Amino acid sequence: MSETFSRYDAADYLDTNEDIRLYLEACIAESGDDPAAVTRALGTAARARNFSALARDVGMSRQGLYDALSDDGNPSYATVAKVLAALGLRLSVQSRASDVA
Numbered sequence: 001m002s003e004t005f006s007r008y009d010a011a012d013y014l015d016t017n018e019d020i021r022l023y024l025e026a027c028i029a030e031s032g033d034d035p036a037a038v039t040r041a042l043g044t045a046a047r048a049r050n051f052s053a054l055a056r057d058v059g060m061s062r063q064g065l066y067d068a069l070s071d072d073g074n075p076s077y078a079t080v081a082k083v084l085a086a087l088g089l090r091l092s093v094q095s096r097a098s099d100v101a
Contacts, residue, residue, distance in 0.1 A: 014048035017088050036071065042083055043069030057086035
């Protein structure tokens, strides 16, 4: 008897804004210097919500937002800020613990 597995999608488990916030924080912390990882994480968070409604809130077409947040996407800072705002989040800057004197 063989087992079958469905594809894992983190978006299926991001049920609350707090889940999304923690997921994005973890992805950013683990991404190192890979900006594409942050873009992928935003795309996952967007898929966890109503993507069409999110695109309207951001002021983009659904396809345009999908393309911007895809693996090959290169969203502008404005797009990232608008997506975060539509998700009820904002970007902040902190000192890295290793850089604090």
